[in-house]
Amino acid sequence: MHDASVVDLSRLQFALTALYHYLFVPLTLGLSFLLAAMETVYYITGKRIYRQITQFWGKLFLINFALGVATGLTMEFEFGTNWSFYSSFVGDIFGAPLAIEGLMAFFLEATFIGLMVFGWERLRRGQHLAVTYMVALGSNLSALWILIANSFMQSPEGASFNPDTMRMELHSLSALIFNPDAQAKFVHTSIAGYVTASIFVAGVSAWYLLKNRHIELARRSFRMAALFGVLATAGVITLGDALGFVGGNAQPTKLAAMEALWQNEDAPMPFNLIAFPSQDDQTNYGAVQVPYALSLLVTHSLDGTVPGVEKLEQEAEQRIKAGIPAVSALKTLSKSPGDAGATAQFYAHQDDLGYGLLLKRYTDDVTRATPEQIRTAARDTIPPVAPIFWSFRLMVALGLAMLAFFVLAVIYTMRNNVERKRWFLKVAVWMIPVPFIANEAGWIVAELGRQPWTVYGVLPTWMSASTHSVAYMIFSLAGFALLYTAFIVVEMYLMVRAIRNGPDEPPGPGGSDSDAPAPNLAAEMEA
Amino acid sequence: MELYAAMQVIWWLLLGVLLIGLAVMVGMDMGVGTILRYVGRSDVERRVALNVIGPHWEGNQVWFVLGGGAVFAAFPLIYATAFSGFYVVMLLLLWSMIMRPLGFEYRSKLDAPAWRNLWDWALFVSGFVPMLVFGAAFGNLFQGVPFHFDWTLTSFYTGSFLWLLNPFAILCGLLAVSMSVFMGSVTVMNGAEGTIYDRARTLAIGSAVVAAVLFAIGGFWVSGMQGYTIAHAPGAGVAQTPLQQGVERVAGAWLDNFHADGRLWLLPALGFAGLLLGMLSASLRRSHLAWWLGALAWIGVIGTAGAALFPFLLPSSSEPSQSLTVWNSSSSRLTLTWMLGFTLVFVPLVVWYTSWAFYVMRGKVTADDVVNDEHSY
Secondary structure (H helix, E strand, C coil), X not given: CXXXXXXXXXXXXHHHHHHHHHHHHHHHHHHXXXXXXXXXXXXXXXXXXXXXXXXXXXXXXXXXXXXXXXXXXXXXXXXXXXXXXXXXXXXXXXXXXXXXXXXXXXXXXXXXXXXXXXCCCCCCHHXXXXXXXXXXXXXXXXXXXXXXXXXXXXXXXXXXXXXXXXXXXXXXXXXXXXXXXXXXXXXXXXXXXXXXXXXHHHHHHHHHHHHCCCHHXXXXXXXXXXXXXXXXXXHHHHHHHHHHHHHHHHCHHHHHHHHCCCCCCCCCCCEEEEEEEECCCCEEXXXXXXXXXXXXXXXXCCCCCCCCHHXXXXXXXXXXXXXXXXXXXXXXXXXXXXXHHHHHHHHHHHHHHHHHHHHHHCCCCHHHXXXXXXXXXXXXXXXXXXXXXXXXXXXXXXXXXXXXXXHHHHHHHHCCCHHHCHHHHHHHHHCXXXXXXHHHHHHHHHHHCCCCEEXXXXXXXXXXXXXXXXXXXXXXXXXXXHHHHHHHHHXXXXXXXXXXXXXXXXXXXXXXXXXXXXXXXXXXXXX | CCHHHHHHHHHHHHHHHHHHHHHHHHXXXXXXHHHHHHHCCCHHHHHHHHHHHCCXXXXXXXXXXXXXXHHHHHCHHHHHHHHHHCHHHHHHHHHHHHHHHHHHHHHHHCCCHHHHHHXXXXXXXXXXXXXXXXXXXXXXXXXXXXXXXXXXXXXEECCCCHHHHCHHHHHHHHHHHHHHHHHHHHXXXXXXXXXXXXXXXXXXXXXXXXXHHHHHHHHHHHHHCEEEEEEECCCCCCCCCCCCCEEEEEECHHHHHHHHCHHHHHHHHHHHHHHHHHHHHHHCCCHHHHHHHHHHHHHHHHHHHHHHHCCEEECECCCHHHCEECCCCCCCHHHHHHHHHHHHHHHHHHHHXXXXXXXXXXXXXXXXXXXXCCCCC
């Protein structure tokens, strides 16, 4: 049996380390493409300023990239260290995209990043440009495979349970890869990275413009970021809508939580703009509603409906009851493999196996589960509504704010008067944290909304955790807290310092420092 | 042979290839980290040593990431059981490893000596500790690890953390460290000149001798050790769980495979030959040759361990019958087949562009380069 606090601590550790890792990943994804775009302009025009632009943002890219790589190692370890049952139960499916990610994407990114940094003097211009594109391609392919893996957790496609090996096994790689959830989520997430990078570049450039420093670099960078950003933000919102559409079908409990839908309502359903959901009372307090809007948003029609919590709990209860024979059949099969009666019983109930396993939280022998335990397990299938409801609204509101920002940014930069709009430049600086918050909120909606499952409808989170002692968990949490706090302090310090110092160019207000321009570069700049 | 059994054997071999790739490519970078404070006495000297591997450590590290991913994909039960069972050790490995990217990237960003000194220590720890743990993990495989499963295949580890650091495991850990120091030293010789080169050469010679001695002691130790042997099991290529076999512990059983097929003795011979000839090449200042001989030594050493253990991957000391083998812990036939396809396409591609990257960045790193190149670490 699992210890409740160990499961909770394992979840806490995974959430914290994943959220932390996810602070760095989107910027890497987006900035790698922006770097490629900047260098493309350098390649075409041959103007030194674009080389300087590429190298300056490249320097910031690397400070961020190092921590993204470091914290990514943690994620690869944690499935095994803290979610060992999960890893053995679905490793046949989930391991493959992770391995392919390393083979196809991370190798590409990591090998070429060395050449991107060190190869400026050794490669021809076209070769270096190709190298930068390889880095961008690698980082984005990496996101693709990770999100394919993640989508299996959200909407398990292409696999089924094999009683001979007592685990889930792959039966179609293409179903796994072309999972609609994976496609929508990849585009939504990678473009969210482009938005993050655009805001970052625009914000830092705006700060230079406000300080009247590095004007040439800042003006050009701001314009590129604005154009890139407006397209990307529009894309994120469109794909976010598609994701809601796909995800709503695959995970009705997540959708109900996002919209705080307790009872069933008739079409057309109103949208809760603001509400204070209470999980205990299964109702919303102080709801401000927009009529018709929910049906339009989630079903793209006026007469569509989606189920509320009450109905979903009733369905879950039925499935839990149907899953009990599947679990007990497996227990027999574990002792006597191939037992005909147990095999038949298992296959008759295999679709509800995951629901039967939900009872393992309350009783070791699920056949003896009381009606009370079954009801409690059914209630568990609804994730915590309030944090999901609010994270979702936060993400959407910030997304719309960024869209408005970029529309203005494009207008001003096209009219060439952004430098005179000092209020707007100040706003741009304050926008820098916004995409990071939106990204984290998006992660919370996606992953907290998946609870109580690690693999939706197939494997409960409760069973997935490793059987550690509380002491081990406290040890690891303390270690991560210590290291990660130190890392973020160092990273922020170096990032701010690199921004303050600005690009390498004839002495600016930053004063002299170790990053003084190399003599050969200075000579080239005169040429 | 049935296709599934063939796939299992192929993936066992590929796992060996990945582990060797990891040991060679990541091991040399970690070796450079371990010896950094010795070969480089001044800041500039240390920067030269760091920049020898500067353009490549990032790509090399992917061998580690891929190794982890491949175990997960091809032998999920091993990944799950070993990573959770070795919890504290794995965390030490992880925490020391995640300091490495930051050490490279952040060390030379500030001038303060205390700052750089701190990161130099971080690079030492992130070179020494992972190799020690890597070797010690292998050592524990020979002795078995105390774990068992319940009927759902949830694993339970019943040993303590300190038990994993037993004398034989430490010996294997030091063997891995000394081999990585050898590879790191000859890598520095490949890319640096002058006093740094001379210090690296001394270390290369010394570490090769130490590694050969430890390898020999380890061999004798294993020959008398309680080995594991399968009494009955569903067999190769049959879908099964680890709850269906019988396993016995027999003294000297780890040499059974060598007794069954004498050609396997070539593997330890390769290990010794690589180390001793590598030492000779290093002392004759033929560092590139020494690097390749060191890589051969890794093939010999890891190959020897694999050949002795086969078909066991993770024996259980507390419940020997639930030991994990190639046959009861691998992925399904479909997954193994697909993964093989991806491997056959992408590994040659990776080797090709990695070689190109090394070719582009060939040549010596000098103090002038490091000081004048704004991109250097």
